[in-house]
Amino acid sequence: MSLTLTAARRIIEVAMQTGRQAGWKPLSVVVLDAGGHVLSFDRPDGASPGRFEIARAKAYGAVMLGMGGSAQMARAEAQAYFMAAVNGVFGGQVLPVPGGVLVRGAEGTVIGAVGVTGDTSDNDAAAASAGIRAAGFVAEA
Amino acid sequence: MSLTLTAARRIIEVAMQTGRQAGWKPLSVVVLDAGGHVLSFDRPDGASPGRFEIARAKAYGAVMLGMGGSAQMARAEAQAYFMAAVNGVFGGQVLPVPGGVLVRGAEGTVIGAVGVTGDTSDNDAAAASAGIRAAGFVAEA
């Protein structure tokens, strides 16, 4: 099982809608496949120009480490030098905060990750999870 | 005038549709803003995993140099060391072949670029231009 573009677009649509309905700042959303490669991305009008890099780094860390952004943040707070070193290993492309959310398929396998950025990290993660669930998958924040 | 997400999605939709109707291989499409930053991207099912990087490098060179991919290719063929050095300047993120197409607004200003990859470079460029025109802008391949 792998993420289709149709599923990725559904995730992005619902994640952005979740933010708009809640009155949050504009959310940028990326969907990566199980290898950490970009499937789809949208940056809404008014978002700052670096949102793609931030969204991708949240999702990329989730895929490569097999853990969501909240778990990464807990590790970074407990052992800062560990997450700093992990980041060196992955070329500085890991952002260990909520908003990077693993996508698990029916049988529990990781089939990709979603990265959301724009509002608070917790709201970003909530929007990502809403999108993932709407597309029929299990979200691990 | 700047590219909205709505316009970017229209460009991607028409560029991908152009390829499907012509029976080309699956096309991946990125839209960058006037600063070379990602607005939107789609990679269709069955495309190889590195398509985002290729599409972005086609469009990024167009924005940063202010010239379309076809013009960049002519320069690379006439003076290979020049484009190699330009690439050093821009961190290796410039791919000087057709498929990177500038987007010009009503008054002629560059408001972004589109990068398409998947079929031959010339077909990639044709799909990008079709998308740009469908969104009401002028394409410079």
Place this chain on the structure above:
Amino acid sequence: MSLTLTAARRIIEVAMQTGRQAGWKPLSVVVLDAGGHVLSFDRPDGASPGRFEIARAKAYGAVMLGMGGSAQMARAEAQAYFMAAVNGVFGGQVLPVPGGVLVRGAEGTVIGAVGVTGDTSDNDAAAASAGIRAAGFVAEA
């Protein structure tokens, strides 16, 4: 369908054996998954220390570009600046010569790639293909 470690070990075993039986120099062999990430690798006694990087770069380019090393070499010979620029896009991790071979599953999808280095590029590619076929997959050199 994805490559298991058992299949990867079978590919490596047969590829190395192919070289030994033919009297070639010691072959180093890497197997990557469909996202370009390392599954398994062996470097035999007497091989030079940089063999992992070479094997991986052959296989990595195959996965990311969706084309085998022989096709990449043809492109590099026809249009040197193109493959040089592609390499910049992928962080200099692409080695466009025979020995990087795509692994296709039953339904034709790319499920990984094998990189072999140690003898001539053509012999490297032949050993990779022998390993892939022995594991029940289709090799695209």
Place this chain on the structure above:
Amino acid sequence: MSLTLTAARRIIEVAMQTGRQAGWKPLSVVVLDAGGHVLSFDRPDGASPGRFEIARAKAYGAVMLGMGGSAQMARAEAQAYFMAAVNGVFGGQVLPVPGGVLVRGAEGTVIGAVGVTGDTSDNDAAAASAGIRAAGFVAEA
């Protein structure tokens, strides 16, 4: 004396088996030679895609600094900026936690290092040490 591929395979086999028998999460295992270069690696089914990079960074730091991961961690906790700076010196490829274990031969010389990742850092180190001892060498965690 140097590590042979046969010894490296024995180390990997026993390290992975140690984890399976103890019911730990799937362990990925790399073996580096005395120059820090990859000899052999296996990533089991179900492990996250970035395991090679993590395993290698654990082992690479051990070889380059001549100290095991546990000693590196003690230093990182006492003097975080020192290990951060060391990482700059080695291109960000050092992960200073347990699981990177030096391999010493009969006469005490360092002949390589093993990196294990997948379960807790302490379990990773225990599996590495078990593999090294099974192959007839002395482990320095």
